[in-house]
Amino acid sequence: MLAFIIRRCLTTIPVMLLVATGVFLLLKLTPGDPVGVILGPDASEDRRAALRDQLGLNDPLLQQYGRWLWDAAHGDLGDSLFLDRPVLTAIGQRAQPTLMLTAIAVVVTVLIGFPAGIIAAQNRGGWVDIGTMALAMIGISIPTFWLGLNLILIFGVKLRWLPVAGYKPLSAGVWESLQYLILPGITLGAAQAALLARMTRSMMLDVLNQDYVRTARAKGLIERRVVYAHALRNAMLPLINIVGLAVAALLGGAVVTEQIFNIPGVGRLLIQAIGRRDVPLVQGTVLVTAGIYVLVNLVVDIVCAALDPRVRQS
Amino acid sequence: MSGSLSLPVREDVLAAGLRPRPNAFTRARRVIRLYPNILVGSVLLGLVVIAAVFANLLMTHSPTLQAPSDRLLPPSLDHFFGTDGQGRDVYSRMIKGSQLSLIVGVGVSVITAVAGGLIGLVAGFMPRFDGPIMRVMDGLMAFPSIILAIGIMAVRGAAVSNVIIALTVVNVPRMARVVRAVTISTKEMQYVEAAQSVGISTPRLLLRHVLPNCLSPMIVQTSFVFAEAVLGEATLSFLGAGAPPDVPSWGGMLSESRIFLRNAAWTMLAPGAALTLTVFALNLLGDGIRDLLDPRLRNR
Numbered sequence: 001m002l003a004f005i006i007r008r009c010l011t012t013i014p015v016m017l018l019v020a021t022g023v024f025l026l027l028k029l030t031p032g033d034p035v036g037v038i039l040g041p042d043a044s045e046d047r048r049a050a051l052r053d054q055l056g057l058n059d060p061l062l063q064q065y066g067r068w069l070w071d072a073a074h075g076d077l078g079d080s081l082f083l084d085r086p087v088l089t090a091i092g093q094r095a096q097p098t099l100m101l102t103a104i105a106v107v108v109t110v111l112i113g114f115p116a117g118i119i120a121a122q123n124r125g126g127w128v129d130i131g132t133m134a135l136a137m138i139g140i141s142i143p144t145f146w147l148g149l150n151l152i153l154i155f156g157v158k159l160r161w162l163p164v165a166g167y168k169p170l171s172a173g174v175w176e177s178l179q180y181l182i183l184p185g186i187t188l189g190a191a192q193a194a195l196l197a198r199m200t201r202s203m204m205l206d207v208l209n210q211d212y213v214r215t216a217r218a219k220g221l222i223e224r225r226v227v228y229a230h231a232l233r234n235a236m237l238p239l240i241n242i243v244g245l246a247v248a249a250l251l252g253g254a255v256v257t258e259q260i261f262n263i264p265g266v267g268r269l270l271i272q273a274i275g276r277r278d279v280p281l282v283q284g285t286v287l288v289t290a291g292i293y294v295l296v297n298l299v300v301d302i303v304c305a306a307l308d309p310r311v312r313q314s
Numbered sequence: 315m316s317g318s319l320s321l322p323v324r325e326d327v328l329a330a331g332l333r334p335r336p337n338a339f340t341r342a343r344r345v346i347r348l349y350p351n352i353l354v355g356s357v358l359l360g361l362v363v364i365a366a367v368f369a370n371l372l373m374t375h376s377p378t379l380q381a382p383s384d385r386l387l388p389p390s391l392d393h394f395f396g397t398d399g400q401g402r403d404v405y406s407r408m409i410k411g412s413q414l415s416l417i418v419g420v421g422v423s424v425i426t427a428v429a430g431g432l433i434g435l436v437a438g439f440m441p442r443f444d445g446p447i448m449r450v451m452d453g454l455m456a457f458p459s460i461i462l463a464i465g466i467m468a469v470r471g472a473a474v475s476n477v478i479i480a481l482t483v484v485n486v487p488r489m490a491r492v493v494r495a496v497t498i499s500t501k502e503m504q505y506v507e508a509a510q511s512v513g514i515s516t517p518r519l520l521l522r523h524v525l526p527n528c529l530s531p532m533i534v535q536t537s538f539v540f541a542e543a544v545l546g547e548a549t550l551s552f553l554g555a556g557a558p559p560d561v562p563s564w565g566g567m568l569s570e571s572r573i574f575l576r577n578a579a580w581t582m583l584a585p586g587a588a589l590t591l592t593v594f595a596l597n598l599l600g601d602g603i604r605d606l607l608d609p610r611l612r613n614r
Binding site: 015021146153157251 | 449450452453454456457458459460461464465468469541545548549552553554555565568569571572575576579582586589590593594597598601
């Protein structure tokens with residue numbers, strides 16, 4: 001097990017290196033001069049040259065690349081051009097809403113996806129199955145932002161049950177904070193819940209056809225025990241993988257959801273940074289998001305290996 | 315005695331063999347009965363294609379002409395789905411928007427199939443290139459796809475061609491993985507070995523003998539890439555990182571409709587429904603094609 005964990009951790013190093021390289025190239029390929037962005041169009045040529053020198057933009061590309069990697073590896077992602085603080089601090093200040101939103105979306109995904117898939121599999125071919133799967137198909141197809149707008153229209157504008165947009169930090173009280181995240185959480189989680197429901201159904205059907213399930217039935221177990229104690233346990237393994245992928249997808253999807261609901265999270269920070277051509281901030285946000293994404297995948301793989309010796313050996 | 319040894323005769327199989335080969339129409343009808351997803355998906359997608367091809371005939375107003383005096387009119391006989399914040403006809407913009415969606419969808423899925431197919435073939439067949447190629451693919455897949463696409467758009471600027479490039483880069487790694495997996499298993503087959511032993515060139519071997527084996531998973535993957543691309547284009551436009559603002563796009567229309575949610579909800583109804591329906595049709599079609607090509611997966 002330890003060998004697997006070490007081996008799996010080592011494979012993330014080249015991936016992160018590639019990601020960091022990609023992000024660096026992103027900066028270099030961006031049209032426009034960072035010096036012009038910082039100083040504005042009216043700055044004198046002397047000041048421009050001085051700042052360019054100070055930022056190390058006159059050094060050879062390889063040297064700049066080396067410095068960027070070195071700094072990034074030490075947790076220094078540079079300073080934001082507009083926010084007047086280190087990139088990492090800026091991201092940290094915006095992290096709470098994004099993490100809360102993702103967490104709620106994960107809860108929505110799991111609470112809807114698993115039961116829907118299990119119920120559909122148990123009623124295979126019946127109306128419940130067809131209805132659930134049709135809903136899941138719509139859930140996969142409906143764009144997050146349209147779902148979000150509809151939810152705002154129904155529950156925010158017409159029924160006035162929940163706030164239309166915005167965010168209150170946890171320090172303002174749990175319910176106070178939560179009610180701002182219910183609609184966004186459902187919006188973000190719906191597609192992944194639909195996906196999970198489809199996968200759960202498919203896995204359950206697979207498992208329910210196995211010999212040991214027939215044996216369990218033959219020895220007279222009640223159906224509930226057959227499904228939950230025998231079948232579900234074996235169907236869970238691949239599904240944990242799917243849930244892990246869902247967490248990663250939700251982190252990325254938060255960009256759109258934050259935009260719809262005006263939630264001041266990392267996603268909105270990224271969009272604002274792009275709008276202002278704040279290159280270090282764009283770079284840092286993309287790198288941190290990709291890093292978390294890689295980390296989540298790593299954790300998922302390790303959890304799967306811990307649960308299933310077959311994964312460990314391959 | 316002989317009766318007990320003979321295999322049971324499947325009357326239905328025998329009958330099917332003796333029956334004359336059904337004509338195309340009968341076969342199509344059978345496919346549709348077995349795979350209703352394909353029927354529903356194609357009909358819905360057909361509507362979108364018709365809207366895109368005959369856009370000029372179907373539009374009742376100019377999709378880009380601004381008319382400040384007609385701002386935010388509710389749906390009426392003159393404006394089927396009302397007008398938006400700049401007095402433009404929502405119905406006509408919805409029709410026009412189908413063109414962008416389909417152009418991006420077709421562009422991304424074709425380029426992804428070709429590029430991802432080639433990369434997958436090479437990586438799967440030549441172990442020397444496998445490691446480096448797949449590490450780069452892993453690197454690309456390490457970014458959440460929408461963030462990678464936004465990043466590419468930020469670098470390259472707002473243009474339809476850039477939207478296609480960004481969404482292709484996002485989708486190629488998945489296609490390459492699928493093709494690579496099939497290539498690796500095909501490589502071991504005897505007919506490939508036979509072809510190699512008679513001295514066939516590697517490109518010819520790959521294209522003539524290995525590629526056909528990869529086609530069905532590629533077709534299935536392509537239909538999902540198409541759906542992803544349509545959704546991706548709308549998402550980029552919604553975030554303001556997609557096609558230029560003067561090109562009517564469903565995502566762009568939805569983005570503009572946000573501020574009118576309270577008093578003119580119709581501005582978001584038509585483009586959202588059109589987008590959902592298109593993606594729905596493509597997903598149905600993808601599911602249907604997958605079942606058709608691999609009947610073992612039916613009813614799953």
